Amino acid sequence: MSALLDIKDLKTWLDSSGGTVRAIDGISIEVARGETFAIVGESGCGKSMTALSVLRLLPEAGQIVAGSVLLGGEDLLGLPEAAMRGVRGRRIAMIFQEPATSLNPVLTVGRQIAEVLERHTALRGEAMQKRMLELLVAVGIPDPARRMGEYAFQLSGGMKQRVMIAVALAAEPDLLIADEPTTALDVTIQAQVLDLLSGLQRASGMAILLITHDLGVVAQMAHKVAVMYAGQIIEVASREAFFGAPLHPYSRKLFQALPGSERRGGELAVIRGQVPPLTTEFRGCRFAERCDLAWERCHVEVPGLTACDNGHSVRCHLYDGGKGVDPGERVSAAAPAAPGATDVSEKVQSGPALLSVDGLKVHFPIHKGLFKRTVGQVKAVDGISLDIATARTLALVGESGCGKTTAGKAILQLIRPSAGSVRFDGRELTRLRGRALRERRADFQLIFQDPYASLNPRMRVADILAEGMQALGVADTVAERAARMDRMLAQVGLNAEAKLRYPHEFSGGQRQRIAIARALAVKPKLIVCDEPTSALDVSVQAQILNLLKQLQRDLGLTYLFITHNIAVVEYLAHEVAVMYLGRIVERGTVDAVLRTPRHPYTQALLSAVPALDQAGERKIIRLRGELPSPANPPSGCHFHPRCPQAMAECKREYPQPIRLGENHEVNCVLYRAQTR
Amino acid sequence: MPFLPVILWTDALIYLLLAVVAVFVWYVRRHAHLRAPWWRVAQTPAAMSALVVLAVFVVIGLLDSVHFRLALPAAPDTRTDRAAPRELAYAVDVKSALDVLLSSIANRPERTYSAPLATHAYAKETVELPGKDGEPGRQVRDYPRLKYGGAHLRDPGRDWGPDVLRTAFRGAALALPLWLLAALVLVAACTPADRLTSRDFWHAVWRGKTEVPWRAILITLGLLLLVVVPVMLLSRHYHVLGTDKVGLDVLYLSLKSVRTALVIGTLTTLVMLPFSVMLGIMAGYLRGWVDDLIQYFYTTLNSIPGVLLIAAGVLVLQVYIETHPDVFPTSAQRADFRLLWLCIILGITSWTGLCRLLRGEALKLRELEYVQAAQAFGVSQWRIMARHILPNVMHIVLISVVMDFSGLVLAEAVLSYVGVGVDPSMISFGTMINAARLEMGREPMVWWSLASAFVFMLALVLAANLFADAVRDAFDPRVRVGARKLRWGKTTQAGEA
Known part of the structure; x- marks a missing residue:
């Protein structure tokens, strides 16, 4: 069967002030009809640029300098722009990462679908209306007739992405390019959207070019996988072959860098160094500088794409006969890291609580009218209780909008709680005001999600680090402060000379290290980590997680780790609390909660996480609908409208916590019988 | 002292503003992230040309912000007591440095309106012609000669055109060496910094390849000199932009x-x-x-x-x-x-x-x-x-x-x-x-x-x-400076095919 999309030796170069960026440097891929072809790689490797090159939607400074893109035998690069417009949307459609910005806010949903139909089909009037309804039904939008007249702001994130898919599918394209289609969505919604995409593919037989950084999504969706690194494809294989035994050292490292329960004891594998700037002229393998297996040849000779058995090909000198493939090296990439390195803190019995939160509530009043009358409350955090012992890590898990970040800030008194108590080291924080609170601030610090927004771009690293020390009087003299800065930078693995530079000169991972050093500088006991790795690539995430773990060992830090990433929880945390709509529904040790989840929500959440191993066909529990608004939570158990096991009783009142074993508590009526 | 400095309120504020700007420039030069956008401004040809024009205006404005009262000429001393120190008297009107520089055109009031470069008044007046041998002269209504504008011409009807043209050409001819001088100063200032020979530097300037758009700056400067120098020369004998109702030179008013x-x-x-x-x-x-x-x-x-x-x-x-x-x-x-x-x-x-x-x-x-x-x-x-x-x-x-x-x-x-x-x-x-x-x-x-x-x-x-x-x-972070166009393109593509 001839390929639907055949990209041959495509080169796309961008002109920048730093020189020519070879964003895509000769890639060749073939996508067959009905197939899902995944391009996976870290940020900046050129995967999105590939999609834009196929559609010829490159930015102003970019240009395709060589190669061909054949769609069903027709060269897209040779088409005049007018003909290209007929291809876009009609034969190739694209969906983007951010559903919130890819819909036009001033047009109705129906109008945006109609736009595509009017351009690419002969349907008009009644027939077009019928087709629009069909499309919305196909993407699983309830009450489509009403939704057609609504605007983007009336839809939730998952719903918007469904509409985007409906718009993309309107003209029945042969190829759908999905650029990180679920990255901005929660796991349960992600599972819904991925399901929808594969269902639609089965029904229509279109090909999907899936661009993602998430190996889990690839494992679930793809038929074939291509790994991109620094503008080149370094490995192509079928899904089974790739996940069975990745060949390229980079791919293997990626797998080893993934956090998970099986790596709890040891360190995650890290890839040293950084992706080389694409402005350089490569004389050898692009990965050689960072590769543990590289030898002289790798630095002087560019490796070609070598075909191995069963359609697996790889761009590496290890496999092109230069140095025979050592079977020993083809160990499964998923093999656990050095065994025996057990976590010391694992064995530490949890002592008295360092932080103890009881019935914490944060309600934001909703004001309306001329005199700002309070007409309601957004119950962002609605009575959570938790304890963390010294040198332990508690993970607060939940989907976006469940109030976990607000809870973290309320604990730090950055947002004043409406009710409840926060006791830190035996002292109540909620009643502290002004100066008394400021003096305590050195004890608890914060690390943020986005390393690009958490450092002031106009301040040098030295000023950033000194700010907290000055405000809290940690080191009194300038010399003391400077010495402490050097020590902190060394502790997070940066050079002392970094002090004199500005944040924009550092990569994302390095910035996160600076943010950690800033927090450490004031000698905190507790650090609230608010999704500290979710903006980072897998290999960088591994570095930061290793660093956090090592700091906990060395300094006895206590972490409150706020995240939505279950794998990170498994790797790092000792205890877990699962939040849903402002309340904790289940909490306990990592083993208890993640191995034997009891609350229906926890079960659904865990089942929705895409897993790498497809061996045991897991059953994904599909949740209906989306997170309700915290301004108007459902009566009784907040989860009952979406719960597959809801009973009449659930509607009436919120279930009391029920103890299941020593370190496991769940708020669900299902388990009441067991304890009596 | 031959003058008494007067600092008006706005003068003081202008000096303050200058000081603020100077501190700002010093601060920006020391901070890389602040320097970068200004460096982008310095690379924009239109901005630098505009800056040359603005600089001329600013110099005029600054000259006009230095105020003083001139000392009055000493009255003939009638007293015999020579030892007593004489009080200097200062004029009532406050003058500026610009006034002094422009005194030649400021102090040549005509009676009323005259057109630019005119030698005669703009409206007819009753003129008394001198009579012969002491007889009373005749009165005629005519355009009277101006007191200062074109006063050096013997026969304005015949000499006016050639004289204006000659002066203008002389000015243009004088502008050229001035412009060359400015360009040479530029080279002297820039060559060591760029570590280029002056020849290479000139070549780069000529082809517009320098980072700071010197070519645009020099062209603007040249055009400015071509306008300013002839006007300066002409203004020695004419009211280049005419005079207003009370006979003041309009060029002076504009400046x-x-x-x-x-x-x-x-x-x-x-x-x-x-x-x-x-x-x-x-x-x-x-x-x-x-x-x-x-x-x-x-x-x-x-x-x-x-x-x-x-x-x-x-x-x-x-x-x-x-x-x-x-x-x-x-x-x-x-x-x-x-x-x-x-x-x-x-x-x-x-x-x-x-x-x-x-x-x-x-x-x-x-x-x-x-x-x-x-x-x-x-x-x-x-x-x-x-x-x-x-x-x-x-x-x-x-x-x-x-x-x-x-x-x-x-x-x-x-x-x-x-x-x-x-x-x-x-x-x-x-x-x-x-x-x-x-x-x-x-x-x-x-x-x-x-x-x-x-x-x-x-x-x-x-x-x-x-x-x-x-x-x-x-x-503005939202406006990205348009990327330079690619230098390769079809040719490379054809070459590789």
């Missing part, structure tokens, strides 16, 4: 107006900045009742028509000046105080726009994580505003200051035309245009006052706008 325009454009922003920056950041960062108060305040202020406020302010001041003549010893001081007052009122009525912008930006910035990190350190609110918010809104302040400049220059002209602007005795574009209202209604029409004001203002405002555009492009 004097430049200072007024610059003062209005710059000092007003100096008045308004503290309001808009402080209140805007406070409203956005502190929120709550502070925000409500500031918002209601500027919404109310914005709802009062600006012209009404300005008119009220100026009229109140006028009454004050008239009832307190002792406060202002000279008319220059009086006019100057009124100009300052106008700047203040304009500033008070025009800070709301920037304030609103800054409030919005501060609202956005306060949610950013580095601000929250500072809060988690217990850094005080004022410190957060000064260290985290202010430096991150400075680009907006800068853009709006540069963009507002031209608007304020035009506003002055409109206000003076309406009659609530500067003092009638102060020379400004507005008063020139106001005078032109009657001139345009005459028959034959007197057009040169209005035309000169128009051309000078156009040059000033256009240069300011071009410069402001480049500044905005360089500082």
